[in-house]
Amino acid sequence: MLKLFNTLGRKKEEFKPIKVGEVGIYTCGPTVYNYAHIGNLRTYIFEDILKRIFLYNGFKVKHVMNITDVGHLTGDADSGVDKMLLAAQREGKTAWDVAKFYTDAFFRDMEKLNIIKADTVCNATQHIKEMIELIRRLEKKGITYAAGGNVYYDISKFKDYGKLALLKQDDLKAGARIDVDANKKNPYDFVLWFTKSKFGEQEMQWDSPWGRGYPGWHIECSAMSMKYLGEHFDIHCGGIDHIPIHHTNEIAQSEGATGKKWVNYWIHGEFLVLETGRMGKSLGNFITLQNLTDQGFDALDYRYMCLTAHYRKQLTFALDALEGAKNSLRRLREKYIEFRKETGKADEKKLKSYKEKFTDAVNDDLNMPQALAVVWEAVDDKNLNGAEKIAVLDDFDKVLGLRLSESKEENVELTGEAKKLVEEREKARKAKDWKKSDELRNKIESLGYELKDTPEGTKVKKK
Ligand SMILES: [Zn+2]
Structure with a gap:
């Protein structure tokens, strides 16, 4: 039995697919105006583990991820400056070039971290038509209003607005969020379509029934996930920072339009923090995968480090912890190479109990620290021969994704x-x-x- 912690309802639940043997997963992808930082990457690693666990359990997985390559404000709540525009100015490029550059960089990081690519990767800029259609659908239902040249979502027309984030009705009325947009009836209302850009030189613009402009950033995930996974699908993932605004607004848009339940399971990954506090692009203290490589680490050392903590717990990033992960992974590779040299045949019966223990761990809401303990127990088990250990490790690595079978003896060029x-x-x-x-x-x-x-x-x- 596979159990997952559902943010919607805040409890661990048995996973029941909509279609037997299949799972549809939507994961919010990057906004491509800068490199991903290792905190972002932790979320993608957790989502990759989740997907691999479904594959391990024999599910057919359909995974969709978006690329936010359209103008997107620095604040989730329609506030701040436009990130893409800012990057374009910073780098002296067009917004389109910025998006292309950082999309490529993102997928290079994914490859290094051995993250399986989504079956469908969809760019926001190529789905403007679907977004406009969805906004029209909401408009026909009377859930939107126009003010000051923008189209807004009227949250008072959607009674379940606070259900994911457990926002209280009183909070919604009082407007706990600081917002300067005087056009909004309620501070939690959000923009579906902008025609009045705060930024005169906005490059990315499209024609729409409401005038030339560009979409608010939440609408792309509703429009694209429903296009590729249908109006009701199994799992939606992201970082916990998406719960109060982005995912809350996605639900309002999708369920507001269809009038029925949209996603069954919401799975959210916790933050990676620095010893000094949160890491963020806007805080200017972010670490990239390249920074780690420059310090002599392999991307998979970082992946191993992420596996040592449960995805719903904060993980504090420190170089000595990464060093520890690197040593563990190296030791595991050395063992793997040793076992590979041994002769003998694997006895399937002996492998079964290990596979069961490992499956129990990963199926218990992705308990990867426990799964790693099973890995090391098998490695150190004197009753298993080399062939058996290799068979077990190859099997586990389908979930771990550490590329163990590619382990090579380290040949040092001495000078x-x-x-x-x-x-x-x-x-x-x-x-x-x-x-x-x-x-x-x-x-x-x-x-x-x-x-x-x-x-x-x-x-x-x-x-
Ligand atoms: Zn999203």
Whole structure:
């Protein structure tokens, strides 16, 4: 049985698909005006694990993700400046070039993190027609109003507005949010279509029944998810920051238009935080995957680190924690290489109990820390032979996504002094001068290398 924590209702529930054996998943994608930071990437890793667990359980998965490549304000609540425009000005490019550049960068990160690409990746700018149709549908139902040149969603016409975020009716009336838009009847109303840009030089504009302009940012997810997954589908995911505004507004739009339930399960991932607090593009303290690579980490070290924490718990990012993850992953790869060299046949019966334990962990609302514990238990189990361990690890890696089968022995190219010392030590060992050999070992290790004497000779690795 697969259980998931549903934000809608705030409890763990058994997953029941709309169509037997199939699951439709929509995940909110990036706004492509800058690189993704590792906090964003944590969300995509959690969503990838979720998807892999469905595949592991034999489901047919249909995954749709959007790319927000249209102008999008820095504040979710129609406030702030336009992010794409800001980036275009910053980089001296057109908004279209900015979008293309960061979309490519995003997919390079996804590939490095071994995140399976969505079956359908849809760009907001290519679905303006669908967004306009959806706004018209809402308009016909009397849920919208025009003011100051913009089309607004009237939340007083949708009684379930606060159900996902558990917003109270009183809060909605009082308008807890600071908003400067005097056109709004209620502070929680939001823009569906802008014709009056605050920014004179807005590049991305389209014709619409309400005049030339551009969509509000929530409408794209409603329009595109329903186009590709239907008006009722299984799962919608994102970071927890999307609960109070973006996802709340998506529900209002979709259910307002169809008059029926839209999504069955809402799954949200917690934040990655820095020791000093939250990380964010707007805070100017964000770390990219490239920053980690520059410091000698592999993208999969970061993926491993994310697996050590439950997706609904905050994860504090620190370099020593990443270092720990890197060492664990390296150890796992070394073991994998060792097991691969062993001969023997796998006994299916012995594998079964491990697969069950692993499945129980991942199916319990993605308990990846527990799943990793099962991995290490199998690695250290003296009753399993190499072939059995490889079979188990290959199976688990369908969910972990650590590319274990690609593990290679680390071949260090030695240069300069280290190379000379290793050669000298080889000679000392041949001459059975153990004292000298030990002295040389210490010297080599102090240069940052690790030595392992094997029947085939001495192996050298970077520490
Ligand atoms: Zn969305």
